[in-house]
Amino acid sequence: MRNKILWLVAALSSATASPALAHYPYCTCALEDGKVACKGGFSDGTGAEGVTLDVISYDEQILVPGKFGADSVVRFDKPSGEFYVLFDAGPGHVVEVDWRDIDGLTP
Amino acid sequence: MTGVKVKTNPHAGLPGGRHRWRFHLSVLLLVIPIVLSPKFFREEALFFGDSGLGQRELGEKAIGPWHVHVAEYMANAPTDQGLAGHMKTFAIRWNAEDADHIKASYFRIGKPRSLRAAGVVLSGGPYRQMADVPIPERVKPTDALWLTVEGWDGTVHQAAIPLDEASPATIAWLKQRGETR
Numbered sequence: 507m508r509n510k511i512l513w514l515v516a517a518l519s520s521a522t523a524s525p526a527l528a529h530y531p532y533c534t535c536a537l538e539d540g541k542v543a544c545k546g547g548f549s550d551g552t553g554a555e556g557v558t559l560d561v562i563s564y565d566e567q568i569l570v571p572g573k574f575g576a577d578s579v580v581r582f583d584k585p586s587g588e589f590y591v592l593f594d595a596g597p598g599h600v601v602e603v604d605w606r607d608i609d610g611l612t613p
Numbered sequence: 614m615t616g617v618k619v620k621t622n623p624h625a626g627l628p629g630g631r632h633r634w635r636f637h638l639s640v641l642l643l644v645i646p647i648v649l650s651p652k653f654f655r656e657e658a659l660f661f662g663d664s665g666l667g668q669r670e671l672g673e674k675a676i677g678p679w680h681v682h683v684a685e686y687m688a689n690a691p692t693d694q695g696l697a698g699h700m701k702t703f704a705i706r707w708n709a710e711d712a713d714h715i716k717a718s719y720f721r722i723g724k725p726r727s728l729r730a731a732g733v734v735l736s737g738g739p740y741r742q743m744a745d746v747p748i749p750e751r752v753k754p755t756d757a758l759w760l761t762v763e764g765w766d767g768t769v770h771q772a773a774i775p776l777d778e779a780s781p782a783t784i785a786w787l788k789q790r791g792e793t794r
Contacts (some may be wrong), residue, residue, distance in 0.1 A: 532698070597734060
């Protein structure tokens with residue numbers, strides 16, 4: 507009887523479950539061993555290999571042009587002045603990380 | 614001839630008879646869809662666009678030479694999307710005479726720094742485009758929802774909708790979050 511109920515619950519759960527379709531880009535940065543390390547990816551678990559990551563000053567100069575490798579991490583020296591990190595997976599698929607939101611750099 | 618002893622059913626007269634638990638399960642399986650059906654049909658109407666662009670329509674907005682209808686898709690607090698942060702869905706509909714002139718539209722909370730960082734691109738047909746807009750970590754209730762539009766003629770236009778007009782539920786959520794932090 508108990509098995510029947512478990513099977514029924516399992517069947518109902520699988521019939522009513524809907525797959526998660528969204529795959530939002532994300533990028534989180536933190537200071538590690540004196541360098542800024544940014545990890546990127548997509549919320550469905552996909553890595554960010556090949557995705558552009560640029561470090562841009564507030565006056566729109568690209569300070570560090572970069573691309574994610576197989577480990578989906580980009581490391582760079584902290585630039586002087588104010589800047590933001592732009593994870594750019596294509597037009598409209600971007601994530602910005604302001605320097606004030608980088609763990610370890612918070613003033 | 615002596616009478617045959619008939620075994621009496623202890624469940625006789627009760628709903629479901631000897632299969633009482635099955636009876637209650639059957640009733641439950643009937644009651645659940647009946648209770649949930651109004652919500653289901655309301656959401657179906659929203660998903661198919663029968664009930665309009667969204668739960669809260671903000672009306673028509675002018676953006677450069679073009680006009681667009683904007684709506685908050687669901688009038689509730691932003692949803693947690695894990696590592697990607699909290700998201701809020703907005704929808705737009707282009708006026709028929711403007712639809713052919715629009716190349717791409719982007720939503721962002723806070724003024725975009727550049728066209729490259731204009732925000733999330735809206736996807737869908739010109740009469741129903743949607744985007745899940747991330748809520749920035751440092752957003753303030755006084756910020757605005759910015760719509761950036763690229764035309765096929767190469768021009769770029771922007772419009773700002775105050776966040777308290779775009780989504781009062783997000784403002785309430787921000788205030789609540791501010792109090793709990």
